[in-house]
Amino acid sequence: MKKMSVFMLVLMIGLLGAGSALADDPVRIGLMAPLTGAWASEGQDMKQIVELLAESLNAAGGINGRKVQVITADDGGDPRTAALAAQRLSTQKIVAVIGTYGSAVTEASQGIYDEMDIIQVANGSTAIRLSEKGLKHFLRTCPRDDEQGLVAYQTLKDGGYKSIGILHDNSSYAKGLADEAKTLLDKDGANIVFFEALTPKQNDYTAILTRMRASNPDVVFFTGYYGEAGLLLRQKMEMNWPVPFIGGDATNNPDLVKIAGNAAAKGFRFLSPPVPQDLDTPEAKAFMESYRGKYNGEPGSVWAVLAGDGFRVVAKAIEATGSEDPGKIVAYLKNELKDFPGLTGPISFDAKGDRVGDLYRLYEVDAGGKFVLLP
Amino acid sequence: MDLFLQQLTNGLAVGSIYALIALGYTMVYGVLKLINFAHGDLFAIGAYLGLTLLTTFGLSQYLGPMGVVIVLAVMVMGLVAVVGAVLERVAYRPLRQAHRLSAVVSAMGASIFFQNALMLVYGARYKVYPHDILPKNAVSIMGFEIPLVRLLVLLTSVLMMVALYLFIQKTRIGTAIRAAAIDQRAAKLMGINVDRVIMIVFLIGPALGGVAGLMVGLYYGQINFTMGWMYGLKAFTAAILGGIGNIPGAMVGGLLLGVIEAMGAAYISIAWKDAITFMVLIAILIVRPTGLLGERVADKV
Amino acid sequence: MKDVRPVIYAVFCGALLLAPFFLNAYWVDVLNNVGLYAILGLSLNIILGHAGLFHMGHAAFYAMGAYTTAIINTSYQIPVLWLMPLSGLVAGVAALVIARPIIHLRGDYLLIVTIGLVEIVRIALINNVFGITGGSNGIFGISRPELFGFRIRRPEHFFFLIWGFAAITVFLFHRLENSRFGRALNYLREDDVAAEGSGINTAHYKLIAFVVGAVWAGMAGNIFAAKMTIIAPESFNFWESVIMFMIVLLGGRGSIPGVILGAFLIVGLPELFRQFATARMLVFGAIMVAMMIFRTEGILPPRPRRYPAAVADGGGDGP
Numbered sequence: 003m004k005k006m007s008v009f010m011l012v013l014m015i016g017l018l019g020a021g022s023a024l025a026d027d028p029v030r031i032g033l034m035a036p037l038t039g040a041w042a043s044e045g046q047d048m049k050q051i052v053e054l055l056a057e058s059l060n061a062a063g064g065i066n067g068r069k070v071q072v073i074t075a076d077d078g079g080d081p082r083t084a085a086l087a088a089q090r091l092s093t094q095k096i097v098a099v100i101g102t103y104g105s106a107v108t109e110a111s112q113g114i115y116d117e118m119d120i121i122q123v124a125n126g127s128t129a130i131r132l133s134e135k136g137l138k139h140f141l142r143t144c145p146r147d148d149e150q151g152l153v154a155y156q157t158l159k160d161g162g163y164k165s166i167g168i169l170h171d172n173s174s175y176a177k178g179l180a181d182e183a184k185t186l187l188d189k190d191g192a193n194i195v196f197f198e199a200l201t202p203k204q205n206d207y208t209a210i211l212t213r214m215r216a217s218n219p220d221v222v223f224f225t226g227y228y229g230e231a232g233l234l235l236r237q238k239m240e241m242n243w244p245v246p247f248i249g250g251d252a253t254n255n256p257d258l259v260k261i262a263g264n265a266a267a268k269g270f271r272f273l274s275p276p277v278p279q280d281l282d283t284p285e286a287k288a289f290m291e292s293y294r295g296k297y298n299g300e301p302g303s304v305w306a307v308l309a310g311d312g313f314r315v316v317a318k319a320i321e322a323t324g325s326e327d328p329g330k331i332v333a334y335l336k337n338e339l340k341d342f343p344g345l346t347g348p349i350s351f352d353a354k355g356d357r358v359g360d361l362y363r364l365y366e367v368d369a370g371g372k373f374v375l376l377p
Numbered sequence: 378m379d380l381f382l383q384q385l386t387n388g389l390a391v392g393s394i395y396a397l398i399a400l401g402y403t404m405v406y407g408v409l410k411l412i413n414f415a416h417g418d419l420f421a422i423g424a425y426l427g428l429t430l431l432t433t434f435g436l437s438q439y440l441g442p443m444g445v446v447i448v449l450a451v452m453v454m455g456l457v458a459v460v461g462a463v464l465e466r467v468a469y470r471p472l473r474q475a476h477r478l479s480a481v482v483s484a485m486g487a488s489i490f491f492q493n494a495l496m497l498v499y500g501a502r503y504k505v506y507p508h509d510i511l512p513k514n515a516v517s518i519m520g521f522e523i524p525l526v527r528l529l530v531l532l533t534s535v536l537m538m539v540a541l542y543l544f545i546q547k548t549r550i551g552t553a554i555r556a557a558a559i560d561q562r563a564a565k566l567m568g569i570n571v572d573r574v575i576m577i578v579f580l581i582g583p584a585l586g587g588v589a590g591l592m593v594g595l596y597y598g599q600i601n602f603t604m605g606w607m608y609g610l611k612a613f614t615a616a617i618l619g620g621i622g623n624i625p626g627a628m629v630g631g632l633l634l635g636v637i638e639a640m641g642a643a644y645i646s647i648a649w650k651d652a653i654t655f656m657v658l659i660a661i662l663i664v665r666p667t668g669l670l671g672e673r674v675a676d677k678v
Numbered sequence: 679m680k681d682v683r684p685v686i687y688a689v690f691c692g693a694l695l696l697a698p699f700f701l702n703a704y705w706v707d708v709l710n711n712v713g714l715y716a717i718l719g720l721s722l723n724i725i726l727g728h729a730g731l732f733h734m735g736h737a738a739f740y741a742m743g744a745y746t747t748a749i750i751n752t753s754y755q756i757p758v759l760w761l762m763p764l765s766g767l768v769a770g771v772a773a774l775v776i777a778r779p780i781i782h783l784r785g786d787y788l789l790i791v792t793i794g795l796v797e798i799v800r801i802a803l804i805n806n807v808f809g810i811t812g813g814s815n816g817i818f819g820i821s822r823p824e825l826f827g828f829r830i831r832r833p834e835h836f837f838f839l840i841w842g843f844a845a846i847t848v849f850l851f852h853r854l855e856n857s858r859f860g861r862a863l864n865y866l867r868e869d870d871v872a873a874e875g876s877g878i879n880t881a882h883y884k885l886i887a888f889v890v891g892a893v894w895a896g897m898a899g900n901i902f903a904a905k906m907t908i909i910a911p912e913s914f915n916f917w918e919s920v921i922m923f924m925i926v927l928l929g930g931r932g933s934i935p936g937v938i939l940g941a942f943l944i945v946g947l948p949e950l951f952r953q954f955a956t957a958r959m960l961v962f963g964a965i966m967v968a969m970m971i972f973r974t975e976g977i978l979p980p981r982p983r984r985y986p987a988a989v990a991d992g993g994g995d996g997p
């Protein structure tokens with residue numbers, strides 16, 4: 003029983019620590035990211051990028067002379083932990099929160115932020131319904147599944163493929179994208195010969211590839227993540243199966259080529275918003291310079307960069323409105339912010355808080371393993 | 378028919394890796410009746426250590442592919458064995474007199490610890506083995522193109538199993554291990570140093586897990602800090618399927634599990650693959666409550 | 679030595695009852711999670727702690743309860759709390775059907791079968807089985823519970839719902855433990871051959887324990903669905919089962935205070951360790967090993983049963 007009282011004591015101390023943080027000076031912006039768990043790599047990239055941007059912003063004088071403080075909470079990539087993280091952040095006097103990654107995870111936190119009048123700018127949650135609930139303070143820098151589905155449909159149609167295989171990984175993102183593309187293709191009467199889900203994080207996909215090969219598609223559209231895409235490409239080559247693969251934006255990660263190897267990755271195409279490496283705006287160049295200087299490498303996925311963009315638009319809105327009033331900031335973002343030079347191309351939001359504009363580009367991997375933007 | 382045979386080889390390739398990990402599981406279980414939930418993470422540690430050794434020493438400059446694999450395997454086995462022995466000393470030995478489920482919690486704590494340690498040391502992103510270590514060519518057997526690497530993996534696990542079996546059956550230490558597996562107290566009375574036997578088991582089991590990790594790294598190329606969890610669960614399933622504590626059982630269970638997975642994906646549903654596997658497992662256990670080959674654990678559980 | 683336990687329990691309950699008036703929403707919500715897992719832990723405790731069945735698939739029944747509530751609430755707008763008995767019933771019936779053929783399996787074989795069970799359920803949910811589970815998106819828009827016309831919405835409100843239910847659980851399970859049924863379970867846990875020999879129908883008792891635990895987990899699932907308003911298959915993976923398993927074992931098998939303490943530690947500690955950022959789960963793992971090493975039978979193992987001669991047990995409510 004002694005242990006129980008010690009534990010309660012520790013709990014109380016923890017509370018005091020949490021409560022006694024000062025709240026005067028800096029502009030406080032939250033970041034909710036999966037720092038542990040299966041999506042830890044995404045979450046840690048998000049944290050790196052947002053912290054880097056906050057540092058450079060503070061070095062340049064902050065927002066209207068006030069410093070910015072980023073408060074991070076780990077959502078573990080799981081809805082229950084995310085609800086806790088959201089509760090925690092909402093007690094810390096933040097104006098806005100950036101994140102998070104998974105759609106179900108974001109959804110578990112949406113209501114909590116909305117009740118507390120905290121602006122939420124999601125970076126990787128593409129499920130359509132998130133912005134269809136009429137929440138006042140919800141925005142996102144990533145495009146929605148239906149938008150990417152449309153682009154995917156266009157690309158597959160323009161390719162003139164006779165038979166199409168679609169593979170997803172049963173995550174809500176990949177499934178959503180696959181479903182969107184399939185609905186549009188079905189309307190056109192396209193011949194979808196294969197529509198299945200693999201189980202992510204299992205190294206061996208030869209059984210699936212063998213089965214898919216038997217259905218003989220002209221092209222395979224894979225909507226899952228880069229890790230599995232890399233392995234699929236690699237094992238496909240080992241099987242001597244030359245079918246072209248097209249990926250969704252979750253495959254936009256340099257690690258894909260590392261996993262697949264240059265030879266297997268060559269010719270792989272994917273749809274994605276542009277990453278700062280490909281943009282020649284001054285903002286993108288400055289960002290890449292400071293990123294390389296600090297972390298000695300390239301940013302991983304596009305989602306982490308989208309978290310950076312979320313931070314930048316929020317900072318911009320606070321600066322422009324000179325206010326921390328969520329209503330004003332959101333009104334500014336939705337109505338006045340037009341073609342803000344983001345790290346992933348120009349950013350504007352519509353009335354629902356979704357990012358608008360023609361965002362997607364088609365990339366191809368060249369023989370040297372580089373991602374080349376196709377015209 | 379072609380497709381069937383193709384899927385069979387796919388399944389055997391995956392299964393041989395499950396079997397290799399299951400060997401370590403089953404060995405530790407045989408002596409300690411402990412489900413070492415950290416075993417999968419020792420496997421992941423093996424994969425990461427293999428990558429570190431490969432890149433720091435630049436082995437492929439001096440040796441041919443086979444040489445690299447053998448030298449690496451020996452080093453990885455040695456290092457992971459040490460980790461395993463330390464794990465036993467720190468996390469399991471103090472619990473040996475306690476209820477066996479207490480050790481399970483300790484094992485899970487160790488598993489969480491190892492997994493997060495790998496993430497902190499190596500980062501959360503995927504790590505990738507160099508592509509040019511193993512030859513990519515395939516050999517033709519009875520008109521089938523089978524990648525050389527797959528044969529290598531299968532061969533390694535069969536070799537390991539035979540070696541382990543002979544070691545347990547024919548050597549003095551093996552006899553001591555068997556004695557300790559049947560009754561630790563009686564073994565102690567017969568002058569067997571049970572602590573030492575357990576230490577040896579905890580050197581061999583993790584070493585096998587570690588070498589399996591190396592194989593996965595070399596074969597698939599991509600490793601990740603969470604991989605131990607999935608492979609650990611699969612290997613545990615394999616060990617139970619064959620009859621836990623039973624060395625040939627682990628081998629049979631592993632291969633069979635791989636084949637069931639491949640066949641489930643091929644002929645029923647890819648998305649339901651793992652569910653099908655577990656349904657088959659449950660069906661088998663209902664008919665044969667101690668696994669296919671029966672367990673080789675004398676003690677009442 | 680005078681028994682100080684009742685005093686400590688009283689202080690603990692008092693502190694807990696006052697907690698929502700002093701803590702901010704976040705810590706109240708942490709306590710809500712602790713409470714929810716305490717209920718789950720207590721329900722698993724019947725199976726694992728008392729009957730000694732190695733059951734690592736409890737999240738499957740939790741999921742069935744949560745999904746039952748979510749599906750019926752979103753399609754027929756039946757108030758959430760009314761669905762609690764039904765959630766328990768669905769989970770219980772499922773447990774009865776599933777457990778019958780596997781209940782005779784021993785130790786680790788039962789363990790892997792129950793792990794398989796939770797995986798099968800999760801995969802079925804992801805694959806949108808019968809077209810009603812919403813696949814990996816899960817089900818959203820579950821309505822908030824109402825109690826006597828009061829809408830339970832904020833963490834402080836849920837605190838009283840969850841801990842109120844936890845209190846009922848403790849009361850009932852305490853009664854159960856000390857009944858004929860509870861004693862029979864403990865007997866067959868220690869030696870089921872001997873128990874069988876003394877005329878206890880072990881399979882029957884094991885099955886009842888399994889069903890009771892599942893019913894309770896299903897009801898906890900109902901509260902979870904009401905609290906989250908969105909549920910997705912990720913919330914019911916194998917890891918959730920492992921957490922419940924650890925709560926029971928860390929606290930002390932078969933001990934109600936132990937299980938509650940276990941819930942505080944397993945759910946609470948990762949929150950206290952947030953300052954370690956990415957290393958928080960590493961620290962958590964190390965502490966788990968340490969706690970097990972220092973308290974090998976759990977932190978608060980049950981006290982040996984005492985049978986005061988003067989107090990005649992009324993025979994309990996067992997069959």
